[in-house]
Amino acid sequence: MALARTTMAAIAVGAATMGLAAACSSGKSSTPPAQSGSAAAAAFKGQSFTILGQWTGLEQSAFQSVINKFDKSTGAKGQYTPAAGGSEPTVLGAKVAGGTPPDIAILSLPGAIAQYGTAGKLHALSATSQAAVAQNFATEWATLGTVKGTEYGVPVDASDKSTVWYNATAFMNAGITSTPTTWPGLIADAKTLAASGVHTPISVGGGDGWTLTDWFENVYIRTAGLANYDKLTHHQIKWTDPTVATALTALKQIWGDKALIGSPSAALTVPFTGSVDNVFKASPTSAIVYEASFVATTIPADKDPAKVGTVAKYFPFPSINGSAPVVEAAGDFAVAFTSNPAAQAFMTFLASPQAAQLLVSYPGSGFISANKNLAATAYPDPTTAGLGQQIVSVGDNFRFDMSDQAPAAFGGTPNKGEWADLQTFLGNGNVQAAQAALEKDAESVTWTS
């Protein structure tokens, strides 16, 4: 509690300082950040708006730098608050239900945008914001923020969820010279790694259910194809569909092999951070971990971490049965709950390359942007630049994280729904039982679209 109070005090002091800074700078005219040009300097002098998100630490600092820039050039006062306890859906849900929503919320779940949009709680994007999104992002990103024909979301950052990270030293020790491009190739390389003395070649962070949904989604999009992926995303086909069985069976080739992932019951206690740690700590016990681009920001938290870009590298999720390259992506969207004009202008600013530049260039933030007008030089290192390049270059040829689009009670809750069902599947490898459980849980929630 003391900590929380200190933080609150710090925020209050910070807000006051920001107000001062805005007052001091309001006389000077700085370049208007918003592309529309309507947000001239001091256009929103003294107006404040609130933003709720889940970023803390360096991510919060990076986002704060975007707010500061906006405040400085418009005179507005943006106040960002991270959701207490890291559970943004809970905090936001209570605020909306209680009638005091923030002006802007940063949501990582298109499912939540659909939910609040359908309920009429969101404020549609202004024409200038829509134009900025159209100008700077691939169409698919705009579509993700659109509910029933109305556009609500501005993409803020993105992550590439089709990256498999590996320890280059372990690969070298095992004599593996090129990274695998196919599913059998991945399995064969993992077996070679085991023979070379890597005890658990593939590290699976089954303690966090979402890592398992990401595994499944990457396999499903490759074995079932984009059309089926879209259908399953909106529960237009059942989880008992044969395509799901095919994907789970393929997944079981890795999840069901103790020689590859070790004991499943042990994997079920390893959280995401632990699974990354196993591969990149000083004396690694694993060599491969599948997760998104943000693994790069998790690694430096390890004790004696491997260097990203030289030892910690990634390769695209391998092709299964000759599937074409496809990227699974995720990201955060800003949505407005009020018509606050300063907040609206800030949303427009968020869609601009300048805002993206501030986000990605902040040291250690690890942010990646899908903004196609962002210069690659904005990234602090070649690895994140490469990841950013990949997200932009796929254009519309990507699919958003399936579980993030599902209702949270199914696709976004620890120890419930899809997370729990895939954990059970990791534990027992029973395809049929997993399908039945998934379908039962999917039926018990309301699908908005």
Add this chain to the structure above:
Amino acid sequence: MAQDSGEPVSQAELAGSPVLLAETPAAPARRQRARIPLAPGEVRWLALPFLAPALVLLGAILLYPLIYSIVRSLFADGPAGGFGSFAGLRNYGSIFTDSSTLRAVENNLLWLVVVPTIVTILGLIFAVLTERIRWATAFKTVLFMPMAISALASGITFALIYADQPSRGLANTITVGIHDAFGSSSAYPTVFSNDAAAYSGSASAGYTTKSTFAPGSPALLPLTGLNLQSPPPDARQAAMPSAARGVYGVVWNDFRLGGGGTAGKIDPRELGLPGIQVQAIRGSQVVATTTADAHGGFVFPGLTSGRYQLRLPAANFAAAFGGVSWLGPNLITPAIMIAYLWIYAGFAMVLLAAGMSAISRDALEAARMDGATEWQVFRRITVPLLAPVLTVVFVTLIINVLKVFDIVFIIGQSAGANQKYSDVLAVSLYNAFGNQQYGLASAIGVILVLAVIPMMVVNIRRSRKEQR
């Protein structure tokens, strides 16, 4: 207001003293609180303005949420957390049909049956024992200290204690230490063979060669999986022992750092597996046993004729004992209960010790003079005289256990997928709230209130009786 200020002070003084006295167990004066005579010139309705702030607060933060929760629990969940259609008691029904909330109910019952009893008994034992020892105050202070630590911090501490890796978790450091003191772990827990053509068996059953070997024909026994980053310090380049009498051969790690060797052949920089046990088998009988040297070479000098299968017994490959999975599906709830005992045993002890100090020494002395054993004194004198305090402790613990949340939540979070096995109703309530299942969350809340009410009735009745 200024002119009234004199009166409330006097009223508070008047009302205050008997209440304070009544709360002291040994207080001689027991008066009824409700019948305080009014001071001259005092009006009874004057109490209202002074009670008003408390009433408003209670109404706003207790009564209103309670009524709101009851109403909310009768409705389904609408879009964005709003009220849905009238659901009757369906939210209540789903508590007992959904497997996760049902598990929480079961866990809560387990807590209810086990924890208050054990904590009270432990507290009683400590209270009785500390009466007799020299450093009683120090002992009591140490036992009571966990109460001064927030449950959250205790939870994090215990989560670390229960961590799986022996290098991190104290509980497993101890279990592994004890285990290894009685039986050492094997030398090659990671070594294995995938060569189904050469061997039958597995690492857990031992590997037996499919072919047989006669004296004079060297046997090649390749294995893989040795950790090449830190190989055994005595391991040397694998080499066949110089031709000897009897059956001989080499057992080595058929993989070198950087790869590139030929499978089944001894390549440069491939290491022997020193100390690995090799058995010679004829029929199904083990006829000889030996161990490999630093180069992986082994010789059975006694076997000069016949053909033998070779076996690498499972003992070579036994995985290191990893300790107990404290936060696994079966042990997680007991493990959390132990953490709770650690916190609350001191609390029970302090209350019971205070109660004991109020017991008249005469009764105890008299019983001892009459030749009662210490057990009889405890059983027939101490416990009956302590009964009121025991009830207070027990009832308080029941209420505490019904609403237990923080320590379960915190320790559960470090259990990964096994967290669900630790859930209690308050945690389910929190989760349901997080999922915006406000109907279900309210229903759980109402159930918890209903469960606490009988305990509160007991408590209120008892305190009334005491004051009479």
